[in-house]
Amino acid sequence: MTLLKLDDLSAFLGGRRVVDQVSLAVGEGECVGLIGPNGAGKSSLLRAALGLVAAAGTVEIAGRDASSWSPRQRAQHVAYLPQDHEIAWPVSVERLVALGRAPHRGRFAGLGPRDRTAIEAAMRRMEVDQFRTQPATRLSGGEKARVLIARALAQEAPLLLADEPTGGLDPAHQITLMRLFRALASEGKAVVASLHDLGLAARWCTRLVLIDKGRIVADGPPDTVLNEEALRAVYGVTAFRGEAEGGMVLQPLDIIDTDRQ
C-alpha cells in the first residue's frame, strides 16, 4: 500500500519556492533516504508533506487526501522528527517519550497498558531506558537526539518522516538507528529520512531520492542514484565507490575545482 503520495507538491518559504513540483510515492517496506546539498529543500519537502509550511499540490497519506484528515488522525498515520532538538522544559525522559502517545489518548485519559508497552519498547530500542527519570534537558546532544527519536517511535505511526535523524550520533548509534529504520520497513512500515551522510544513505537505505534546488533529480536504488555524474553535478565532489561486507561503500574524496576544468 502507498503510505505517502506527493503530487506536484511545491513549498514556499517567505514567498520563495523551495520545493518545486515534486511527485513521489512511498510504499510499505521502504526505507527512503532523502539526500541533497544544503538548501536543496529536503527539510521543506518533509514539512510540506506534513502541512507545516505553505504549499501547493496534493499530499495523500495512507491513500487519503491529507487535507481531509484532522491533525489527530494524521498523527496516527505519520510521525515526524524535526531537525532541531528542542526541549523547552526539564521533563523526565520517560514523560517526554510518553508525549508520542498523544494522538492515541483520549483528552483526559491516562496512559493505558498499550501506551506503556509502546513507550517501553521505544525507550529500549533507542537505549535510553537507563535515563528514564533524568531531565531530558541535562542529557548530552546525542542522548537527547535518541530520546527524541524514541518519542517519535512511541507514536507507532506506519510512516516516519525524520529530518537529519543521524546528526549528533556516534557511529554505533548511527548504525543502530539505520538498522532500526530497516527493521521498521521490514515490519511493513516506511521511513523517509533526510540524510547528509552519503555513506550511511548508500549502505542502509532501500531507495534514495536526490534533490537539488527543490526538484527531484534522481530516484532509485542507492547504487544507481549515487553515480559519479550525479555526485559531480549535484554535490560537486569526487567519491570512492566500492563494496564491502555485502553492501555499498561510498566515501566523498575531494571537491571538484570547476575553475581548473
Add this chain to the structure above:
Amino acid sequence: MSENARYRLVLAVLAALVAVLFAMSLTVGPAAIGFADSIAALFSNDRGAIALIMREIRLPRAILGLMIGATLGLSGAVLQGYLRNPLAEPGLLGISASASLGAVLAIYTGLSAAFPLGLPLAALAGAVLAVFIVQAMAGIRGGTLTIILAGVAVSSFAGAMTSLALNLSPNPFAALEIVFWMLGALTDRSMTHVWLSAPFMLVGWVMLASLGRPLDTLTLGADAAQSMGIGMRRVQFLAVFGTAACVGAATAVAGAIGFVGLVVPHILRPLVGSLPSRLLPASALGGAAVLLAADILVRLIAPSKDLKLGVLTAIVGAPFFLWLVWKTRRAML
C-alpha cells in the same frame, strides 16, 4: 517517592493552604471580630453589623483574592508553556495594560462616578480591544514571537495613553484616584464585583485548563506538536482569548497585580516535574494562595495606611524573581 505521588501531594498541600488562607482572609480586618464569631455570622440569618461586615466586605474580598490569584497563576503557567518562555506573564499580551487604560478613562471621564459598574466594564472593554488587536496582528499562522511583539506594542500604547490621561487630568483628585487604582487592590470590593467578573474568569479558566495536553506536546516545539495532532490555531485561540477573559476580568476589578503570574509558575515547576499540564492546576492553586496571603499581609502590616496589594506583590515578587534568575543561571552554567 514517585513523580505521580509527589504531584498529588503538591496539589493536596496547595489546596489545603488555599483553604486555610481563605478562612484567614475572612477573619482578618480592622473590625476585630473573633474567628468563631465571624464564621458563625457568615452562615447565620441575622442582619447584624458582624454579618453585614462578613457578607458585604470580607466575603467578596476573599472570593476575589482567590479567583484573581488563581487567574494570575493559571494564565502565567499557560503563557509560559505556550510561548515556551519562562519570562512570559499575564501582562505580556497587553491585556492588563489595556484593561487599566479602560479603567483610567472611566475615572478620567467621570463614568466611574456616574455609574458604579462603569469602571470594571470600561476595563473589560479595554481588554477585549487589546486581544482583538493582538490576535489580528498575529494572524492565523502567526508565530509566538509575533504575539509577544504585538503584546509589547499594545502594552506600550496603552501605557502611553494612560500617561496622557494623567497628564491632562483636570483635577488632582482624579489623577490621584487613577494612580491609586493602578496600584492594584482588593479593598472595598462588593459582591457586585464578584458577579461581574466571575463569569469571565470561569470561561477563561475552562479555556486555559483545556490546554494542558497540547502544552505538553509543545515542549518539543510547534512543528513536533502539530505532527502529534495538535491544532495550533485552536491552541493560539484558546490561549489568547482565555487569558483575555480571565486576566481582563481580574484587572477590571482589582487593577494590575504584578509578579504573581510570573513567579508562581517558576516556583512550582520543579515540584511537578516541569510538565505544563501538571503545572496548570498547581499554579492556579499557588497563585490563589499567594494572592490571599498578600491580601492578608497588607491588612496586618499597615492596617491604617491602606497599603496596596499590587505594591506588596511587586516589592516581595521582584527581589524573589531576581533570586530565581540567579539560581537558574547557576544551574545552567
